[in-house]
Amino acid sequence: PFSQFQSNADTWLKNSILPYYPAAKITYITVGAEVTEAPNNVSALVVPAMQNVFTALRKAGLHRKIKVSSTHSLGVLSRSFPPSAGAFNSSHAFFLKPLLEFLAENQSPFMVDLYPYYAYRDSSNKVSLDYALFELSSEVIDPNTGL
Structure with a gap:
């Protein structure tokens, strides 16, 4: 898995992205999809995997052109309507805090499946x-x- 071994992220980037880039316009790589909703909550693995994908992109000189993020369900929010009253679900704080720090550090977007x-x-x-x-x-x- 990407979260444990940098070499896995490096190999994946080499085989799955670099052969197609820049001919294919790739601007984002998302790691995981709605992981807090998965039967076996794998959210603790997402940020380490994102860090390894980011490192692979940096090695390839693409970390400023391709951003790394993760998509989330609205379940990460305790309130979503109206938008100004939006708030994160505190039960996901252990996962969201390092995720949001990573996104802020790397100027990557927070993504939600709407x-x-x-x-x-x-x-x-x-x-x-x-x-x-x-x-x-x-x-x-x-x-x-x-x-």
């Missing part, structure tokens, strides 16, 4: 179907910020 349908399903009195379907005619104003 499923606006669930916001509609759970709060149809506050979230319109047009909003959940990304219709141009939809508009939601955050009551706390007016934005």
Whole structure:
């Protein structure tokens, strides 16, 4: 696994990314997907794996061109609506703190898999179907910020 051995990340980059770059426009590599939702919580392995992928990119001189991140479910948030009231779920703090530090250090984005349908399903009195379907005619104003 990438989290244990730098050589695995180096080999993966050499075989899976470098043959296609820069012909393929690769700007992000995500490590893990919604790991806090996995049956066997592997979240503790994500940041070490991200660090090894970043190191492999640095060795190849690509760490400023390709950013390393990880995608997360909305379960990492205890609140998500309205956006100004968003807050991280404290039960994931052991994982999120080092992850956010890594992302900040390397100017990488925090990525969340959004499923606006669930916001509609759970709060149809506050979230319109047009909003959940990304219709141009939809508009939601955050009551706390007016934005």
